[in-house]
Each structure stands twice: as structure tokens, then as C-alpha cells.
Amino acid sequence: MPYPLDAAAVRSWCGLALEALGRERERIDAINVYPVADGDTGTNLYLTLESAARAVEAAFDGHASAGTAPGLADAIGAMAHGALIGARGNSGTILAQLLRGMTDVLAAGGGTDGTDTATGDRSAEALRRALRRAAASTYEAVAHPVEGTVLTVATAAADAAERAAGEAGDAAAVARAAHEGARTALQETPGQLAVLGRAGVVDAGGCGLVALLGALADALSGEVTATPVAVRADAPLPEAAGCDVAAHTAADACGEPGGPAFEVIYLLEASDEAVARLRTRLDGLGDSLVVVGGDGLWHVHVHVDDAGAAVEAGIEAGRPYRIRITHFGGAGRTKEPALAARAVVAVVPGAGLAGLCTGAGATAVTVRPGEPPASGELVQAIRQAHAREVMLLPNDPELRHTAAAAAEQARTEGVRVAVIPTRAAVQGIAALAVHEPDRSFDEDAVAMTSAAGATRYAELALAERQSWTMAGVCQAGDVLGLIDGDVAVIGSDLTVTAMTVLDRMLSAGGEMVTLVLGAGAPAALAERLERHVRERHLAVDTVVYDGGQRTAPLLIGVE
Structure with missing residues (x-):
């Protein structure tokens, strides 16, 4: 029996989507060749949605403590805001914008007194308009839209929902149609984007969106399908493409060489006018520019060679925080970031310190006062360091347990991690100054620990x-x-x-x-x-x- 499009449906959607992306995460990571073959699209989507799900649960808890129930506007607004705050990578940033686009429609159709529920024909029409707005908003957020990506898949989903809305009497049928339309469009992406065709895979971001829409259809219909998303191109590719589709994973199959060396991500508090200027500035610095958000809070994602300039542009526009700078490895982008022997991941409290750490070759995780990073965020930074061995600098005594949990998780993934017991940023600077990746892991850990302890x-x-x-x-x-x-x-x-x-x-x-x-x-x-x-x-x-x-x-x- 179909369920109404209400706050409970949004909550169920979050749970089912997390399960779906949890199942598909590694497969999606493995086919990630565009815009950078860094094997993290599935993980980024999962972490982004995890943040969205936490926000929805917090909304329910807040209303429960007040003796009320959240409405559709509350739940979908919380989901979009949580995704914006926790967006990871290019794919997560676009996902946040998709959810914001849906919120623009669904939140406008109801109040916040816990009674707003879209039902019947209104339910189908509301979801149709929400999916159309979501697809359009992604094109607005991306500086240079490319077909054959998640943008194309989102548009196809909206087109299918449009056709179904005139015939369906409920949102479940519209969601199922959108899911099927997205699945069909996904299989066509290798023929639309050359790098996908050479690798013999579908678009990773689009693959994640199909999983997300499948979860939405399941939440509204009450029928859990859990159908795996096909990640390979259906038709065999010509040998001239240079890829053995059966023998290669996407990570080692015909990635695009060259390109900016750093991924820069931050949240930004700024006005619409300042963000418009920022878009122009960042567009001239690099590529893969995506800026999403509104109402004074924005999520900025860009690939650049000058990470410091990208952060400085944010400082000029407003107040950036939660700054994450990731080096892709080598001088510029490669088809697959080669694993470094050893890397350093440092948690720092300011943009200047992030630039200092990045200049020294470390991956920086910049935090906002009162918002310490979760262990998952540190695990993601360790992954993005692309190294067999990692020295983790928490630089805060309150983060020792969080850092230990992140290190333990990374070890299960084959990365050797040492948590250097730095209690302050200045101890992290001292430890980073004596870091030498050419000596043994244990000797390096001892030297960095000694330098921190002597400060x-x-x-x-x-x-x-x-x-x-x-x-x-x-x-x-x-x-x-x-x-x-x-x-x-x-x-x-x-x-x-x-x-x-x-x-x-x-x-x-x-x-x-x-x-x-x-x-x-x-x-x-x-x-x-x-x-x-x-x-x-x-x-x-x-x-x-x-x-x-x-x-x-x-x-x-x-x-």
C-alpha cells in the first residue's frame, strides 16, 4: 500500500538510502573516473547522506521533546540542511543541491505545525515538481555542466516523473517512474561522456542518484527492492578504446591525465552578491566548480592548483569554515592517484594553518569552533591522502578518542596509521616540521611524537x-x-x-x-x-x- 509523502516518509527514505549506498559504496567508488579518478564518489555520497539522516533524526527528536510531530517541511528541510553541512566531494555537493531543490518545492507546500502531508493527486504533483526543480537546480550550481553525468540522470528522472504524474494517483508511482527513468539514462552515460566510454563504466554520481531514487520509491511504496545498480556499460566497447572492460576496474582504466592538483571544499557564510563574485573568481582559478546553498550559508567545491588562493577568495567573500584541502597526488591530476609511501593528516582550527599544512604536503581538516570533526570525517581525510601509511595529528586533547577510532577504521582498510598525540596546533606544526617520509614508519612516529612533546x-x-x-x-x-x-x-x-x-x-x-x-x-x-x-x-x-x-x-x- 502506498504511503503518503510526509515527514515519516522522508525519515524512511533517509534510512533506506543509507542502506542502499552502504551496499553500493565500494562498487560506486570503483567506477569513479570523472571528474577525477580518485575512487571516493560512493563514500562521499554515503557520508553526505549520513549527515542528512542525522539532521532528520535531530528534527524528530526536537519535536518529540516539545510534544509535537515534525511536518514534511521540517523533515525535508532538515535533510537538505544536513546534506549541505556534511557534503563531501563533488558528488556530495551536487546531492546537497538536489535535496535543496526538492525542499524549495515540498517545504513551500506545507506548514511547520506537524500537519502538512502531501496525499493523493497533490502528492504526485508535488513530487513531480520537486524532482524537476532538483534537476534544474543542479545545472544552476555547476559552473560548466557536462552531459553524461549525474546532471543528465537527474533530468531523465524528472522527465519520467513528468510523464507518470499525469497518470499516477500517488507519489509512489511517480517515484518509481523517476527511478526507472534514471536507471535507463544511467546506462546511456558511457556514450555521452568519452572518459566513461573508454573505461567501460557508467557515471559514478549518476549511479548513486539511482540508488537514492530507488530508496525513495521503496519508502513511498512500502516495497523494498534492493536491486543492484548496473555499473558497467551494456554494450562491448571497441578494442580501439584501449580498455579491457572485463579485466580492468575504473580506477585503472583510461582516466584523464592532467588537471588541478588540489580539491578545496568549505562551508561559507556570505551574501548572495558576494557568492556571485566568488563564483567568477574560483571559475578562473580551476575547474569542477560547484557552489550550492542559499540564505547566507553555502557549500563551495573546486579543483585548483593554488589551494591558498581558493581559500583566500572565500575569506574575501565571507566567513569560510570546515575547510578541507586534499592533494590529488603528483604534479596535477592523474588517472589514478598513486599511493604515496606516507602522508600526514592534520586537524587545524584556521584557514591559515590549513594552508601551512597543505604547503608542507599534509592533508588538512579545518574545523569550526564548537564543531569538532567526527571519526568518519577523519577516515575520509585519511583515504583522500592516498597513502599506505598516515601520521594523524589531532592537535586537540578532546579529539584523542575520535582520532583513535578513525585510525582503527583506516587500519581495517589496509592503511597503517599512527596517531601522534598532539594536543595543540603548535605541537602539530613542530611534529610536521620533523616529518621525514623516507625513514621507517616507527622512527618517523617517534621523531614526530618527540617534537610535539618537546613543545x-x-x-x-x-x-x-x-x-x-x-x-x-x-x-x-x-x-x-x-x-x-x-x-x-x-x-x-x-x-x-x-x-x-x-x-x-x-x-x-x-x-x-x-x-x-x-x-x-x-x-x-x-x-x-x-x-x-x-x-x-x-x-x-x-x-x-x-x-x-x-x-x-x-x-x-x-x-
């Missing part, structure tokens, strides 16, 4: 309210100097308090001072502190980095 760390922060500390009572607005995690100094002036902290740290000796300036640091702060160290502590060198972190105006390391 005392401090940060300057502003007290938000009156409270008791180890240094006495502080008032709201006081400057707090924390040494190794404990409040050691309370002051009223940032520069003076920083000098006091430096004096205390250097009283026990030191050879190198590292200063990492936050987003709100005064312009003259670094110069005054450098001069203070030079005059008061002879033979101590000072290095300054623009970290851009919003968690603290100043981070200090003493080696």
Missing part, C-alpha cells in the same frame, strides 16, 4: 563570563593566558598578557617560539612580541604564522 603550548583567549580559574577569579572580557591547557595568567591587555605568558614559558628555557595569529589579533601584536622575545630572551628565535583561527587571537609554542 609547550599556550593560547590567549577572552573570558566570556565571570568564573573561577587556577589563576583566580576572572571577569567577562578579561584576557586569559592558558599554558598547557590551564589558566595561568589573567590580564586586561592582550599584548601585555601575552608577554607575561611568554616570560613564564621561557623561564624554563627554550630555543624557538612559534606565534600563530588568530583572525582577531591586533596588527602590531606579532612585531611587539617578537621584539619582546629578542630583548628579554637572548638566543631564542621567533617564527610567526597567520593562522586565521577564530578560537583564540594568539597561539604560542615554545620548543
Whole structure:
């Protein structure tokens, strides 16, 4: 019996879609040849939908605590917002836009009092319009749309839904028609996009969309089909194509050489006007540009050679956070990123530190204050490092369990991982400075751990309210100097308090001072502190980095 298109259906859709993408993830990863043959499309789609499903569950929990039930607008809005926040890669970003397009239609048709439900003919018509809007919105989000991709599959699904809506009396029939239309279009993608034809596979992103639409049809019909998605081209390819379809996986079959070296992803708080300028700027820097979102919150994805310039463009447009920079491997894109012997993955609190780590060859995971990364996000960063061995720098004592869980998961996938016990970003900088991939894994881990352990760390922060500390009572607005995690100094002036902290740290000796300036640091702060160290502590060198972190105006390391 068909089910109504309501909040419960959206919740069921999320669960079934997660199951479907969980089954198909590895197969979809294996056929990922466009736009980059980096074997992560299935994983990115799964992680994006996992974030969407968590948001839907949170919406249900929130209404339950208030004694109400979520409506269709609440559930589909939460799903779209969760996907936007957690979007991974090119495919996940497009998926977020597809869901936002559906939300534009479905949320507009009902209230938020828990009673809005699309039924009967209205249900079929609402879903038809939602799928049409979803397909159109993806073309708007992608800077240079390419046929033979998920965009084509989404349009075919909308076309099939259009035809079915006039005949069907419920959304289940429309969803099933959209699923079948997408399956048919997917099998035609190798003939539309040359790189797919040479590899003998269908589009990976389109494959994920077919699984998603199948889950929607199952949720509305109550009939779970779990039909595997065909990933190979139906017709044999000519030998001249240069690929043995039966013997090769997509990852080693005729990928496209050349192209930008980095994938840059971040969330951005900015106005529509600023984002319009950002699109133009990023389009000139690289390719695979996708910008999705609205209402002040955007998800930006681009492939570039200059990762720093892409982040700087975001800073000029608004406030970027959750910045992820991934190196594809080698000088520019290759058909299959070769596994490096060893790589470093570092969690950092600011865009400047992310650029510093990336410049040193590490994969950076940039976090927003109060939003620590989940273990799945760290696992994905480890995968994207494309290395047999990985040194993981959590740079936060609160992330030790998360990092350990991510390392354990990566080990089950054949990656050797060492979690370096860095408790602060400055310890991560010290560890990264001594990293040498040419020495043995164990020796490198010991050297990086020793360098981190030999670095005392401090940060300057502003007290938000009156409270008791180890240094006495502080008032709201006081400057707090924390040494190794404990409040050691309370002051009223940032520069003076920083000098006091430096004096205390250097009283026990030191050879190198590292200063990492936050987003709100005064312009003259670094110069005054450098001069203070030079005059008061002879033979101590000072290095300054623009970290851009919003968690603290100043981070200090003493080696």
C-alpha cells in the first residue's frame, strides 16, 4: 500500500538510502573516473547522506521533546540542511543541491505545525515538481555542466516523473517512474561522456542518484527492492578504446591525465552578491566548480592548483569554515592517484594553518569552533591522502578518542596509521616540521611524537563570563593566558598578557617560539612580541604564522 509523502516518509527514505549506498559504496567508488579518478564518489555520497539522516533524526527528536510531530517541511528541510553541512566531494555537493531543490518545492507546500502531508493527486504533483526543480537546480550550481553525468540522470528522472504524474494517483508511482527513468539514462552515460566510454563504466554520481531514487520509491511504496545498480556499460566497447572492460576496474582504466592538483571544499557564510563574485573568481582559478546553498550559508567545491588562493577568495567573500584541502597526488591530476609511501593528516582550527599544512604536503581538516570533526570525517581525510601509511595529528586533547577510532577504521582498510598525540596546533606544526617520509614508519612516529612533546603550548583567549580559574577569579572580557591547557595568567591587555605568558614559558628555557595569529589579533601584536622575545630572551628565535583561527587571537609554542 502506498504511503503518503510526509515527514515519516522522508525519515524512511533517509534510512533506506543509507542502506542502499552502504551496499553500493565500494562498487560506486570503483567506477569513479570523472571528474577525477580518485575512487571516493560512493563514500562521499554515503557520508553526505549520513549527515542528512542525522539532521532528520535531530528534527524528530526536537519535536518529540516539545510534544509535537515534525511536518514534511521540517523533515525535508532538515535533510537538505544536513546534506549541505556534511557534503563531501563533488558528488556530495551536487546531492546537497538536489535535496535543496526538492525542499524549495515540498517545504513551500506545507506548514511547520506537524500537519502538512502531501496525499493523493497533490502528492504526485508535488513530487513531480520537486524532482524537476532538483534537476534544474543542479545545472544552476555547476559552473560548466557536462552531459553524461549525474546532471543528465537527474533530468531523465524528472522527465519520467513528468510523464507518470499525469497518470499516477500517488507519489509512489511517480517515484518509481523517476527511478526507472534514471536507471535507463544511467546506462546511456558511457556514450555521452568519452572518459566513461573508454573505461567501460557508467557515471559514478549518476549511479548513486539511482540508488537514492530507488530508496525513495521503496519508502513511498512500502516495497523494498534492493536491486543492484548496473555499473558497467551494456554494450562491448571497441578494442580501439584501449580498455579491457572485463579485466580492468575504473580506477585503472583510461582516466584523464592532467588537471588541478588540489580539491578545496568549505562551508561559507556570505551574501548572495558576494557568492556571485566568488563564483567568477574560483571559475578562473580551476575547474569542477560547484557552489550550492542559499540564505547566507553555502557549500563551495573546486579543483585548483593554488589551494591558498581558493581559500583566500572565500575569506574575501565571507566567513569560510570546515575547510578541507586534499592533494590529488603528483604534479596535477592523474588517472589514478598513486599511493604515496606516507602522508600526514592534520586537524587545524584556521584557514591559515590549513594552508601551512597543505604547503608542507599534509592533508588538512579545518574545523569550526564548537564543531569538532567526527571519526568518519577523519577516515575520509585519511583515504583522500592516498597513502599506505598516515601520521594523524589531532592537535586537540578532546579529539584523542575520535582520532583513535578513525585510525582503527583506516587500519581495517589496509592503511597503517599512527596517531601522534598532539594536543595543540603548535605541537602539530613542530611534529610536521620533523616529518621525514623516507625513514621507517616507527622512527618517523617517534621523531614526530618527540617534537610535539618537546613543545609547550599556550593560547590567549577572552573570558566570556565571570568564573573561577587556577589563576583566580576572572571577569567577562578579561584576557586569559592558558599554558598547557590551564589558566595561568589573567590580564586586561592582550599584548601585555601575552608577554607575561611568554616570560613564564621561557623561564624554563627554550630555543624557538612559534606565534600563530588568530583572525582577531591586533596588527602590531606579532612585531611587539617578537621584539619582546629578542630583548628579554637572548638566543631564542621567533617564527610567526597567520593562522586565521577564530578560537583564540594568539597561539604560542615554545620548543
